[in-house]
Amino acid sequence: MERLSPLDESILQQVLKSNRGNVVLVNLWATWCAPCREEMPALVALQSRLASKGLKLVTVSADEPEDEASARQFLSEQKVPSPAYIKRVENDEKFIESLDPKWSGALPASFLYDRNGRKVRAFIGEVDMKELEAAIRKLL
Amino acid sequence: MKTLTIFGLAALTAGLLIAGPYNVGSKVENFTIQDLNGQGVNFSDLKGDVTVVMFIATQCPISNDYNQRMNELYSEFAGKGVKFVFINSNASEPAAEVSQHAKANSFPFKVYKDAGNQVADRFGAQVTPEAFVIDKVGTVRYHGYIDDSRNAANIKVRGLKNALDAVLSGQSVANAQTKAFGCTIKREKKAS
Numbered sequence: 001m002e003r004l005s006p007l008d009e010s011i012l013q014q015v016l017k018s019n020r021g022n023v024v025l026v027n028l029w030a031t032w033c034a035p036c037r038e039e040m041p042a043l044v045a046l047q048s049r050l051a052s053k054g055l056k057l058v059t060v061s062a063d064e065p066e067d068e069a070s071a072r073q074f075l076s077e078q079k080v081p082s083p084a085y086i087k088r089v090e091n092d093e094k095f096i097e098s099l100d101p102k103w104s105g106a107l108p109a110s111f112l113y114d115r116n117g118r119k120v121r122a123f124i125g126e127v128d129m130k131e132l133e134a135a136i137r138k139l140l
Numbered sequence: 141m142k143t144l145t146i147f148g149l150a151a152l153t154a155g156l157l158i159a160g161p162y163n164v165g166s167k168v169e170n171f172t173i174q175d176l177n178g179q180g181v182n183f184s185d186l187k188g189d190v191t192v193v194m195f196i197a198t199q200c201p202i203s204n205d206y207n208q209r210m211n212e213l214y215s216e217f218a219g220k221g222v223k224f225v226f227i228n229s230n231a232s233e234p235a236a237e238v239s240q241h242a243k244a245n246s247f248p249f250k251v252y253k254d255a256g257n258q259v260a261d262r263f264g265a266q267v268t269p270e271a272f273v274i275d276k277v278g279t280v281r282y283h284g285y286i287d288d289s290r291n292a293a294n295i296k297v298r299g300l301k302n303a304l305d306a307v308l309s310g311q312s313v314a315n316a317q318t319k320a321f322g323c324t325i326k327r328e329k330k331a332s
Contacts, residue, residue: 106266
């Protein structure tokens with residue numbers, strides 16, 4: 001996988017805007033987060049199954065710059081589709097708030113957006129894949 | 141009947157108000173926590189004029205990156221009268237593992253086990269590490285990170301230290317609610 005694209009609050013908004021018409025799942029993960037790594041194959045499989053219906057998986061690594069190579073390697077091994085980003089922000093706190101004011105910053109975290117780019121649900125911690133798929137299918 | 145219903149609603153509302161999750165300004169009620177031998181200990185016996193309640197983990201790399209900084213904070217502030225209550229709420233990390241981890245990292249403080257993550261639920265703690273500073277009257281004065289960078293070389297804001305300095309000197313805490321990336325507290329799976 002090529003270098004990960006840097007992402008901050010405003011780039012995330014651009015990503016969501018450019019994906020209007022799709023249901024978007026933004027997944028925040030990190031190489032240091034074991035449950036994030038564990039759930040990634042299921043997220044990739046979900047994206048693969050539902051891509052033709054309009055699901056777009058957008059991954060954002062919360063790793064520090066020194067861990068980007070490990071993040072890239074993991075994404076390649078897991079065949080995680082593009083777009084794959086890495087957060088590059090001045091202030092983690094503002095970035096966390098911009099995604100969801102109720103979110104503590106605990107990983108993993110996934111945020112589900114409808115076809116109009118409106119956030120409809122936050123999944124914090126290890127996600128129940130059946131619940132996630134049901135929520136996505138409702139929007140597709 | 142009507143009176144009873146109103147009383148019941150009022151009691152329920154009061155219950156909800158004190159049950160947490162705790163935010164800055166909330167009053168912390170007494171709770172029981174287990175030491176690593178399984179003995180129950182009351183928070184009222186652990187707290188002081190200023191108390192830090194800190195949720196930590198054995199396996200979370202972020203929490204572990206702060207082990208040294210937690211030791212240093214303890215060394216600095218225990219001498220100033222601050223009490224520390226370190227809590228492991230992860231269902232996946234049993235007391236024996238917590239004990240071994242504390243020894244391996246030369247923790248100068250006790251770590252308590254939160255069976256069934258009841259204390260984490262009451263505080264609304266979600267992540268490790270996550271700190272609460274509680275003052276003499278039991279009010280939460282700070283909630284959030286230890287500092288703003290996993291990498292000690294990049295720290296810009298020492299949230300917990302700043303909060304303790306402020307509370308100890310009778311000042312208000314400038315940045316009383318903070319957030320940082322961390323590991324989710326692994327709660328017990330409830331039977332559905």
